Amino acid sequence: MEKAKNRKRFSLNDNVLYLADFKFLPRWVILIIDLFIILVSILISHLLILNLHVSHYRIFPLSYVFLFVIGVNVLYMYIFKTYLGVIRHSTFVDLFKIFTANICSILTVIAVNYIYYLGTGEKVVLIPFLGLYFAISCLLLFVFRLFVKGIFNIVKENKRSASRKKIYILGDDDTSVAIAQVILSNPNLPFDIRGFISYHDKKVNIKLLDRKILTKADFISQLKNSKIDVSGVLVIKEALQKDDLDFWVNVFLENNLKIYKSPNMQKLRSKEIINNLKTIQIEDLLNRKPIKLDNTEVKKRHFQKTVLVTGGAGSIGKEIVRQVALLEPMQIIILDQSETPLYDTELEMKELYPDINFKFILADISNYSRLEPIFKKYQFSMVYHAAAYKHVPLVEENPHEAVLVNVLGTKNLSLLACKYKVNRFVMVSTDKAVNPTNVMGASKRVAELFVQSLQNYENNSTKFITTRFGNVLGSNGSVIPHFRKQIEKGGPVTITHPNIVRYFMTIAEACELVLHAGTMGTGGEIYVFDMGDPVKILDLAKRMIKLSGLEPNDDIKIIYTGLRPGEKLYEELLSDNAKTLPTSHEKIMISKDPSMHFSEIDELTELVISYSKKEEKQEIVKVLKCIVKEFKSNNSIYESLDQ
Incomplete structure (x- = not known):
């Protein structure tokens, strides 16, 4: 009773909804409708015969003849189950069943007609009438199903279109x-x-x-x-x-x-x-066409080899691991000091690459005695060094930590690579190492100088290669995820300066460069990548806000917080006095930066490391400035040291 009352209160839209959701008609209802259609077909065929001034045979009453034709047709409908299909889902198979049932019924009637003629010399049914009936009944049965199917589709589309x-x-x-x-x-x-x-x-x-x-x-x-x-x-x-x-x-x-x-x-x-x-997403608009190089040499360099990736739980390191895993190495050793990210990386890699032999090692690269047994045990063919502290303001406040990881960590790894005759050592560096204005960039430049100096070290057989690139889209701590979180919270979006610009590239692109550099290098090179045009961070923020369906400064405020300690308005990929040499690919170049002799850089790095262990910040930065002559602090407490 309640259902009946509710249905009376339904609007037209609700009735449409019921029609669209209706499952199917009972089979006997479809059979009755089909029976009605063939009755109409009989009537129409009869009227057409009369209009053509053709007379039916009168051996039997016409009503008996028509009932005989209908009966035969219904018999074949039952045999071929033409009424079992769901009409709104009618297909060619359903239509073919109707055609077959009708043609069989007509042929049966014709056969009976001629058998009777052979026995009596008289015909019962007019053949032109059967032809008209066959055509009209097939047409109407087809149209009925197609019409119902079309109505259901229209109702369904209207129902779906609303939402x-x-x-x-x-x-x-x-x-x-x-x-x-x-x-x-x-x-x-x-x-x-x-x-x-x-x-x-x-x-x-x-x-x-x-x-x-x-x-x-x-x-x-x-x-x-x-x-x-x-x-x-x-x-x-x-x-x-x-x-x-x-x-x-x-x-x-x-x-x-x-x-x-x-x-x-x-x-x-x-x-x-x-x-x-x-x-x-904003990443789709910043993407450039990725470089395409011949992967034959890259695969040859890694196939059935043991590879070490430091910082393997970070965004860059993890992507290096993914790409190396596709090259069928013998084993990949993933080393990181961050416990939870390393565990998450282990779960991900074992799921994605179940056939690859992984080893996950929790270790600090500044601990030489922890690293040496690892090098001795695995005898690496390739080392990809992506472990580093990279956040400019944090490193500016903690220069001792930057030196212990970025300088001492790199020194430990590169010396062990030389000692255990690793074929190639590839260091991941940054554009902030060029004319650095902060401790992070300076520490990475010192690491570059030390790695380069080992190339000509006595009895060295390892090829030491450095790759240098700008900001990576979606990497840990990058500006885009930071802006996205601020927009999701309703703002404001914070930018340090309205004129700040940065280079961007994708993680996959950056790691492709790293792998190819490891293959192309002959030792001692610093590879830089054509990063395209720099992007103004203010324009980036405005676009991200618009892509979220909001208006900058109306829906989401943009505020300027001032340059952070050590931050500069723009980054460089080449130092002023560097020479650029082409490579086999137009997008990859070699920066011929000034280098240092091993004994000189070794002595200076030992000095800065000793100050770092004592956490003597001013002395640390003094030595960094002594090693990296072009290091000029910007918006930093260490600016006084430049005077």
């Missing part, structure tokens, strides 16, 4: 159409595709998948006139050049449209399609 996000797809090529087809065929996706935006300005009077195509000019014009009733646009990032992507992103953001990034077709067809269709 779906209306979007356009940027592009009208084969890839765009294929992606649209996958989205339209997936009822779980929350998108309603309204049309396609052409890359070109030439108008076409055609539709794709029954959706309109707008030219670039038309789309922008309609946006300005507020005639576009959509909430977002799906972008196929791989199909666009960076300049084109920037143009379109600016257009969409200025008009408050959400920007969705399409995954590649392989992921789009997977069961995880819903998780793969995400809003575009």
Whole structure:
């Protein structure tokens, strides 16, 4: 009773919902409807025969003849189970069953007709009438099923469209159409595709998948006139050049449209399609085309070799491990001093690469006696040294810790690599080591100088190679995750200076450089990478806020906190007096920085390490400035030492 009352109060939309959710008609109801359709077909065929001025045979009353035809047809409907299918899911198989049942019934009637004719010389049924009946009954039975299927689809689409996000797809090529087809065929996706935006300005009077195509000019014009009733646009990032992507992103953001990034077709067809269709991120807009080098030599260098990665639980180290794991090494030793990240890395790597022999070691690289048994036991072929302290303000306040890890740690590892004849030692450095203005950059430059000096050390057979690059997207402590957290909290977004700029590259790209440098190097080189154009951090913050659907300074405030100790407005990849040499790849260069003799750098590093163990900050920085002549402190308590 209560259900009946509730249903009376339902609106039209609620009734549509019930129709869309209705499972299926009982089989006997479908059979009755089919019976009614063939009765109508009989009547229509009879009327057509009369209008053609053709007379039926009158051997038996017409009603008996019609009942005989209907009876035979119903018999074959039962045999072929034409009424068992769910009508809204009708397919070619269901239609073929109807056709087969009808053709069999007609052939049976014709056979009976001629058998009777052979016995009596009289015919019972008019053959043209059977032909008309066959055509009309098939047509009406087909139309009934297709009509019901169409109605259900329309109702279902209307029901889903109400809660779906209306979007356009940027592009009208084969890839765009294929992606649209996958989205339209997936009822779980929350998108309603309204049309396609052409890359070109030439108008076409055609539709794709029954959706309109707008030219670039038309789309922008309609946006300005507020005639576009959509909430977002799906972008196929791989199909666009960076300049084109920037143009379109600016257009969409200025008009408050959400920007969705399409995954590649392989992921789009997977069961995880819903998780793969995400809003575009700032990393997608900063990405450059990754360098592509011949991996043959890289694989040869690592295949069935034992590899050590220090700092292997960090963002850079972990990506090095992932890429090395793909090269089928004999064993990968992952060393880090951070317990929880190392454990998390162990779980991840064993799940991703179950066939790789991993060893996870908790150790501090400043402890020589802890490291030597490891080198002695495993006899490494390659060492990737990514362990370091890198946060500028923290290191500025704790220079002794920077020296113990960045200088002493590197010294320990490189000396052991030389002693145990490691084939190649690859150090991960930073652009902050160039003309450093902070302790962190200076400590990394000292580490570079020590590693370089070992190349010409007596009886050395190890090739010591350094790689130097800028900020890495998504790495631990980088600015983008920091901004993202601030935006999620409602702001404000904090920037140290409105004019600060930085170079960016992806983690995968940075590690690809590291691996290739380890292969290309002959020893003593500092490899630098073409980082592209620097990015203004203020513009980066504004774009991230807009990508979140908010307005800078209206919804999310931007405040300036002032340069932090040791921070500078821009980073450099090459020192002023360095010479750059080309390599076999146009994007990778060799920086020929001034080097030091081993005895000289060894003596100075021992001095700065001894001060570090006593935590004598001023003396530590004095020695660092003595080693790195170009080290000039900026916005730091150590500026007085430069005078």
